[in-house]
Amino acid sequence: MNDLRELYQETIFDHYRQPRNFGRLEGANRRAEGYNPLCGDKVTLYLQVEDGVIKDASFEGSGCAISTASASLMTENIKGKREADALHLLDKFHGLVTGTATADDLGKLAVLAGVREFPQRVKCATLAWHTMQAALANVEEPVTTE
Amino acid sequence: MMMDHRFQPLAYSDESAENQAVQRWRADFPILETNVHGKPLVYLDNAATTQKPLAVIEAENLYYRHDNANVHRGVHALSQRATDAFEAARLKVQRLINAASPNEIIFVRGTTEAINLVAQSYGRSRFKAGDEIILSRMEHHSNIVPWQILCEQTGASLRIIPINDAGELELEAYEQLLGPRTKLVAVAHVSNALGTINPVRAMINLAHVHGVPVLLDGAQAIAHLPVDVQALDCDFYAFSGHKLYGPTGIGVLYGKTALLDAMPPYQGGGDMIRSVSFDGTTYNTLPHKFEAGTPNIAGVIGLGAAIDYLTGIGFDALIEHELALLTYATQSVIDIPGLRIIGNALEKTGILSFVLDGVHPHDIGTILDRQGVAIRTGHHCTMPLMEHFGVSATARASFALYNTRAEADKLAAAIYQVKEVFGR
Incomplete structure (x- = not known):
């Protein structure tokens, strides 16, 4: 039960039920789709990138609590970041949810640390992040977690 | 807790x-x-x-410990024992589904391969542009995608039986879909996502009025309902061993003899031939014509044990x-x-x-x-x-x-x- 409480923290429910930056982004110049065939989760990520800086970000889609909250928290977090810094954050976040890194200076993203006890759910937590990577790389094929 | x-x-x-x-x-x-x-x-x-019950686990174990050999070609004792056990399992499958002959029982990897076999052997050799294949809305992807591939190859198209909100097939719509263009009906006996038992006997009768053969995807039915392919009068029936308390990687395609006899081989290789020369090859008789290569012998024997277990209950x-x-x-x-x-x-x-x-x-x-x-x-x-x-x-x-x-x-x-x- 404790690891369930660790996984499903209040912040996660908050972002699952009221996802931030949800919807189509007018003025987006990068877009990518992500798909998790395991659970059918889909995410479309929109970015507005200018001079190497992510000026704005939003997402659409349907998913579980973990993938929705992760997408919501990610969009909050990457706004204003340089592309390279956003990609660096992806690496740190991946380390956090797979248990190979600590939550140091990840801020609110640390609420997703509980995922490390649920290896089957890592793909849910990282779907939006891999989709961001694809959007920055201008990949047109949908990203899948498989 | x-x-x-x-x-x-x-x-x-x-x-x-x-x-x-x-x-x-x-x-x-x-x-x-x-x-x-x-x-x-x-x-x-x-x-x-x-x-899997212990009887299935033990049957595979005993086979590998005491009888392991290739089937259908050795003169030595182990090969004979392996062949006898392998063919005995075919008879068990025949009895389980009441097929008219053991030659109508083709061993394959599973339901998916059975359906692909029918699509590529039966369908590809005779379907053409304008032909129609009827499926239902509740099919598993394994009873959709093989037909889509066939449609791409032949120009045939799919027609889909709708369902109601309870998750039952709309039989009146099904009747409307049947017609001179229909070449095959392929439907689930039982839905894997809903549990619905489809009225397949009536559906087969309707199809046969139009001279249309019917394939039943029996993956979800075989362990939960008695299946009598002669009473159903289905033309093909596909199922997997692992949903029947048996091993993975083994399944069955049942087909009526007349249909299977007229179909070209699905895969070429050993065991499916009578003689081979570089001028040409004559194919083996049923069921071996469709069983190229060394089969999953332990899987077949395990499936036989699973059938014994189930029929014992x-x-x-x-x-x-x-x-x-x-x-x-x-x-x-x-x-x-x-x-x-x-x-x-x-x-x-x-x-x-x-x-x-x-x-x-x-x-x-x-x-x-x-x-x-x-x-x-x-x-x-x-x-x-x-x-x-x-x-x-x-x-x-x-x-x-x-x-x-x-x-x-x-x-x-x-x-x-x-x-x-x-x-x-």
């Missing part, structure tokens, strides 16, 4: 109240002793694959148990606020698919797993069906002969725990 105060079991469901027979059956399955996350395993993912006893359990489990969850059952057909096998307001099925699956309760969550390889019900996924509990009312209680209690975790 966290027991929610709102949860009240419907019946006094300890071991003494359980059906004695079910407790005996449970003892035949070693894996049911397993603990998961410190809780006794409650295995409710039987529509994905069933657990008898379909009357297991149907009575599984239907009572489905009714009990349905009543246990139906009043949970926010829970909606997907699939309410009048005729159902033991499959309970559901969604819960405000909780994604994947989250349900994770929380249930922490209680030792194994269910499947996702689209169940039936994305067109999920679309019909307006969901991207469901949570699915599916029952087998070894499941108990006490386990159904644990399912219901675990669903209440999901609501507690989600604060709903």
Whole structure:
């Protein structure tokens, strides 16, 4: 039960039920789709990138609590970041949810640390992040977690 | 275990109240002793694959220890023993589904390969542009995609039987779809996502009025209903061993002799030939024409043991148990606020698919797993069906002969725990 409480923290429910930056982004110049065939989760990520800086970000889609909250928290977090810094954050976040890194200076993203006890759910937590990577790389094929 | 105060079991469901027979059956399955996350395993993912009784595990073990050899070509003792056991299993399959001849039993890897075999051998050699293949909205992807590939190859097209909100086929629409262009009907005997038992006998009769052959995807039916291919008069029947308490990687295609005889081989190789020269090859007779290469011998022998096990229990006893359990489990969850059952057909096998307001099925699956309760969550390889019900996924509990009312209680209690975790 404790690891369930660790996984499903209040912040996660908050972002699952009221996802931030949800919807189509007018003025987006990068877009990518992500798909998790395991659970059918889909995410479309929109970015507005200018001079190497992510000026704005939003997402659409349907998913579980973990993938929705992760997408919501990610969009909050990457706004204003340089592309390279956003990609660096992806690496740190991946380390956090797979248990190979600590939550140091990840801020609110640390609420997703509980995922490390649920290896089957890592793909849910990282779907939006891999989709961001694809959007920055201008990949047109949908990203899948498989 | 966290027991929610709102949860009240419907019946006094300890071991003494359980059906004695079910407790005996449970003892035949070693894996049911397993603990998961410190809780006794409650295995409710039987529509994905069933657990294996000791008799099946031992049959494969004994084969590899004492009889292992290649079949159909050795003169030595082990090869003869392996061949005898292999062909004896074919007879067991023949009896299980009441085929007219053992030559109508083709061993394949599973239901998927059986359907691909029919598509590529039967369909590809005779379908053309303008021809139609009728499927239903509730098909598993393995009874959709092989036909889509065939359509790309031949120019044929798919027609889809719609379903109603209970998850039953619309038979009047099916009748309208049948016509001179129809070349084949391919439908599930039982739906893997809903549990619906389709009225296949009547559907086959209707198809035959138009001279159209019918393939039944029997993956979800074979372990839960008696199947008599002659009484059904189906033209092809496909099923997998692993959903029948047998091994993975082995399955069966049944086909009527006249159809199989007229079909070209599916794969070329050893065992499927009578003679080979560089000027040409003559093919072997049925069933070997469709069994190129060294088969899954241990799998076939294990399947034979699974059939012996199942017929030893008898379909009357297991149907009575599984239907009572489905009714009990349905009543246990139906009043949970926010829970909606997907699939309410009048005729159902033991499959309970559901969604819960405000909780994604994947989250349900994770929380249930922490209680030792194994269910499947996702689209169940039936994305067109999920679309019909307006969901991207469901949570699915599916029952087998070894499941108990006490386990159904644990399912219901675990669903209440999901609501507690989600604060709903």
